[in-house]
Amino acid sequence: MGEFELIRRYFSPLAERHKSDLIVLGLGDDCAIQRIPAGCDLVFSIDTMVEGVHFPKDYSPERLGWRALAAAASDLAAMGATPVCFTLALTLPAVNERWLTGFAQGLSEASQSFGLVLAGGDTTRGPLTLSLQVHGTVREDSALTRSGARAGDLIFVSGTLGDAGAALDYLAEPHPTPDMAFVLDRYHKPRPRLELGRALAGIASSCIDISDGLQADLGHILTASGTGASIDPSKLPLSTALRNLKGSEAVGYALGAGDDYELCVTMPRESWREIPDSIRCQLTMIGTIEETPGMRLDDSAISSSGVSGFDHFG
Amino acid sequence: MGEFELIRRYFSPLAERHKSDLIVLGLGDDCAIQRIPAGCDLVFSIDTMVEGVHFPKDYSPERLGWRALAAAASDLAAMGATPVCFTLALTLPAVNERWLTGFAQGLSEASQSFGLVLAGGDTTRGPLTLSLQVHGTVREDSALTRSGARAGDLIFVSGTLGDAGAALDYLAEPHPTPDMAFVLDRYHKPRPRLELGRALAGIASSCIDISDGLQADLGHILTASGTGASIDPSKLPLSTALRNLKGSEAVGYALGAGDDYELCVTMPRESWREIPDSIRCQLTMIGTIEETPGMRLDDSAISSSGVSGFDHFG
Numbered sequence: 001m002g003e004f005e006l007i008r009r010y011f012s013p014l015a016e017r018h019k020s021d022l023i024v025l026g027l028g029d030d031c032a033i034q035r036i037p038a039g040c041d042l043v044f045s046i047d048t049m050v051e052g053v054h055f056p057k058d059y060s061p062e063r064l065g066w067r068a069l070a071a072a073a074s075d076l077a078a079m080g081a082t083p084v085c086f087t088l089a090l091t092l093p094a095v096n097e098r099w100l101t102g103f104a105q106g107l108s109e110a111s112q113s114f115g116l117v118l119a120g121g122d123t124t125r126g127p128l129t130l131s132l133q134v135h136g137t138v139r140e141d142s143a144l145t146r147s148g149a150r151a152g153d154l155i156f157v158s159g160t161l162g163d164a165g166a167a168l169d170y171l172a173e174p175h176p177t178p179d180m181a182f183v184l185d186r187y188h189k190p191r192p193r194l195e196l197g198r199a200l201a202g203i204a205s206s207c208i209d210i211s212d213g214l215q216a217d218l219g220h221i222l223t224a225s226g227t228g229a230s231i232d233p234s235k236l237p238l239s240t241a242l243r244n245l246k247g248s249e250a251v252g253y254a255l256g257a258g259d260d261y262e263l264c265v266t267m268p269r270e271s272w273r274e275i276p277d278s279i280r281c282q283l284t285m286i287g288t289i290e291e292t293p294g295m296r297l298d299d300s301a302i303s304s305s306g307v308s309g310f311d312h313f314g
Numbered sequence: 315m316g317e318f319e320l321i322r323r324y325f326s327p328l329a330e331r332h333k334s335d336l337i338v339l340g341l342g343d344d345c346a347i348q349r350i351p352a353g354c355d356l357v358f359s360i361d362t363m364v365e366g367v368h369f370p371k372d373y374s375p376e377r378l379g380w381r382a383l384a385a386a387a388s389d390l391a392a393m394g395a396t397p398v399c400f401t402l403a404l405t406l407p408a409v410n411e412r413w414l415t416g417f418a419q420g421l422s423e424a425s426q427s428f429g430l431v432l433a434g435g436d437t438t439r440g441p442l443t444l445s446l447q448v449h450g451t452v453r454e455d456s457a458l459t460r461s462g463a464r465a466g467d468l469i470f471v472s473g474t475l476g477d478a479g480a481a482l483d484y485l486a487e488p489h490p491t492p493d494m495a496f497v498l499d500r501y502h503k504p505r506p507r508l509e510l511g512r513a514l515a516g517i518a519s520s521c522i523d524i525s526d527g528l529q530a531d532l533g534h535i536l537t538a539s540g541t542g543a544s545i546d547p548s549k550l551p552l553s554t555a556l557r558n559l560k561g562s563e564a565v566g567y568a569l570g571a572g573d574d575y576e577l578c579v580t581m582p583r584e585s586w587r588e589i590p591d592s593i594r595c596q597l598t599m600i601g602t603i604e605e606t607p608g609m610r611l612d613d614s615a616i617s618s619s620g621v622s623g624f625d626h627f628g
């Protein structure tokens with residue numbers, strides 16, 4: 001099967017199934033064409049996954065299709081962008097029809113779920129590698145970035161942390177317990193916080209998605225913003241499954257493990273008081289931004305901030 | 315050296331050196347942000363190059379940097395788009411500082427030459443693979459596509475064809491003759507026809523860049539347009555170097571060999587009469603679009619068209 005037949009059979013149907021009015025020209029020409037609504041900017045990010053580095057050898061192609069698009073889409077969530085489309089550069093060692101069917105299936109489910117239509121791509125022979133570029137839009141000057149955190153801002157995270165990291169210990173488990181199944185689902189099927197990110201655009205002072213672990217990713221906010229932070233480790237949102245599986249080590253997973261694709265956001269106290277409950281209930285306050293550079297783990301970080309009562313995952 | 319240090323040392327300087335007012339946010343956040351001028355659409359394409367497939371093992375990193383961006387930029391030329399920026403997904407087996415210095419140098423020269431600034435990327439470990447996505451803009455509804463060729467349109471190509479294909483025979487030549495050096499330069503340093511493409515936007519009825527060979531690429535126009543074509547092989551523009559090196563086989567290279575990154579365009583006779591000499595002199599008429607599907611090689615294709623006297627490379 002040649003490249004054109006491969007695209008016609010596996011990827012054109014995907015592009016036909018999920019469409020966008022903003023894609024003026026899709027697959028099949030030298031370039032694709034996207035219309036950007038007036039008053040909006042294009043937001044884009046490219047992410048690569050390599051077999052044996054970012055996913056295990058012989059990893060389920062359905063799961064890979066979902067995870068690859070989810071990981072890329074998470075960067076749009078972190079900018080507060082509205083998802084539009086993606087391109088796929090797929091390098092394959094050989095044409096394996098069963099693999100391609102599964103991969104296209106997982107990718108199609110993610111495409112529909114995230115509102116990202118396939119608008120272009122390239123397929124080549126070589127070691128299994130995927131690069132996906134995602135496109136979204138934001139109102140001019142309202143994108144969330146890493147550089148806006150200011151001393152006194154409160155720090156929040158979405159969902160629960162550490163689950164996907166713990167899942168790595170159970171990937172080969174033939175009979176997972178319900179707790180293992182929960183964290184494995186968090187690893188295999190990350191759900192990028194696209195709606196939450198959009199709701200926070202123009203409200204949060206900074207935002208990043210947690211792909212490398214809270215410490216590393218909050219560290220990027222601190223570096224870009226020229227600030228420091230105190231984190232209360234006892235406030236980190238932990239799933240019951242993670243507590244059951246890892247006991248006293250759970251906090252370490254929540255601080256250091258990646259692949260959760262939750263959001264870490266900062267905002268001034270006044271902003272927090274004004275946002276609707278529907279957004280508040282998705283966030284847990286874990287600390288405060290401070291002038292002194294560096295990240296401090298401090299049990300008193302939150303009680304000293306004078307804010308309480310909104311720890312919905314505590 | 316970690317990923318962040320690698321980006322800081324080799325790619326941030328490149329992004330600093332070549333900038334665009336349209337890049338609202340560049341390297342260093344979850345996403346980049348591009349502003350699209352009012353009345354314009356975004357045009358984009360992703361291309362992958364794999365070591366051992368698209369370029370030889372131990373290929374010069376300077377040349378690879380240039381060629382990878384040139385090949386991607388050529389797709390913008392084929393759409394008649396104005397270049398803006400690109401993203402780079404670079405997968406490397408190891409951090410080799412000499413290789414990275416050379417690669418960044420070649421990429422920087424191409425970036426400046428084509429007016430494409432580095433706006434985002436991802437670097438990962440794995441077998442040497444590059445995916446580049448290029449972004450340009452076109453006035454709404456004026457992009458060149460593959461699907462607009464109509465029976466009676468004339469067919470043109472830019473530059474000379476077959477040189478890069480012939481170069482493959484001399485890649486290992488220790489003492490290339492001047493003719494070999496000419497075709498080797500055409501292979502190592504393709505110059506995408508960005509200005510010509512832009513000048514033809516709104517004029518040509520269809521356009522494609524010749525990356526896989528004239529027969530294959532004109533074939534894509536014919537399929538997309540639902541038409542056929544007659545080509546006069548004696549009119550194919552051949553360099554003196556190619557004629558000297560390949561003699562009577564030169565036409566075969568011009569028809570079948572890829573990597574030239576010239577343009578193949580079609581337009582009605584009336585359009586051809588009206589375009590300025592500065593554009594005419596970059597094009598050679600090689601045949602006509604016909605209703606009957608398929609491509610015919612026919613010595614009488616041009617004389618029967620009733621048009622002559624503009625074969626500037628004949």
